Amino acid sequence: MTPNPAHDAPAGTHGTTTAAAGPRKIKGYAALAKSAELVAWEYDAPALTGEHVEIEISHCGVCHSDVHTLDEGWGPTKFPIIVGHEIVGRITATGHHVKHLKVGDRVGVGAMCGACLHCRQCKTGHDNVCESATFTYNATHPEGHAAYGGYAEAVRVPAEYAFKLPDALPSDVAAPLLCAGITVFAPLKRYWKPNARVGVVGIGGLGHLAIQFATALGATETVALSTSDRKRKDAEALGASKFVIVKSPEDFKAHANSLDLIICTASSVLMDYDQYLSLLDTNGTFVVVGLPEDSVKINFSSLIMKQRTIAGSLIGGRADIEEMLEFAAKKKVHPWIEKVPMKDVNKAIARLRKNDVSYRFVLEN
Incomplete structure (x- = not known):
């Protein structure tokens, strides 16, 4: 997973080719067991549906939730697992029903990547507590396949949970804001x-x-x-x-x-x-x-x-996230970060376990 000039490419058009939207293998760094070091691993991503987008990941923040999950501190974890829910990158493919985003858009994905969008909670702006919410990792998509996170080269998620980033927010700075x-x-x-x-x-x-x-x-x-x-x-x-x-x-x-x-x-x-x-x-x-x-x-x-x-309080709903991103851009609310190459993810995790970070690690492809 080496840097790709496409991360800074201009936005393109809606939709994508059939080949790009088909099933593919996605490479990332996974834990195979509790508290284990992460290893290079790949998974089979199903074909892109009409409502989904594929994102080539440029940055992913390292959250303490990742460590809690790797260590099963909050309950059982479904291994193998790719964690990471402060994801930033550019869209490389869109489903044919996606109209508000296009190939080339710079977007972010947070701790949730799906909800039913029609229950009472969702209709009142509280989709973050939807009973059918799908978290970005250690979860299962409604279609039946596992949800894998952002310590990877790419991710496929519902378009409703890919948030277009304000131009004033650099990608590395934007990542920790998403959780x-x-x-x-x-x-x-x-x-x-x-x-x-x-x-x-x-x-x-x-x-x-x-x-x-x-x-x-x-x-x-x-x-x-x-x-x-x-x-x-x-x-x-x-x-x-x-x-x-x-x-x-x-x-x-x-x-x-x-x-x-x-x-x-x-x-x-x-x-x-x-x-x-x-x-x-x-x-x-x-x-x-x-x-x-x-x-x-x-x-x-x-x-x-x-x-x-x-x-x-549990993260925030879609409207909250959009408001927060605009507010952070306007008021220049920026996390203090230390960037680490994605390949050195285990070094970042080890230091986070010792609270040796000021104040947020951001992995960079």
């Missing part, structure tokens, strides 16, 4: 209040984008919450108006009732969630976007006595 970006943008918009004071727990791949989005949306205060001083300068450079160390009970007490909205990107089962809830003011909302691998403990009195709310 990390929408994961924090959607709940910020959903639970936004005028003059919001926003806290962000976990200054990593998701958190560093949450700080930027909250600031760009106009938060009165954007507060980075951390257990050490290590990322203070980064948080300030990202736009945080305050950096607060919350480690001891005294730290939490000193900042009690000070925030309206908290986006929690951390996923440790060892977190004292009641302490973090104490930072919320009356009627404040604590949104969980980082998924722990086990149950956590919360005392309901932390909620009841101040009428606080805990909410979960």
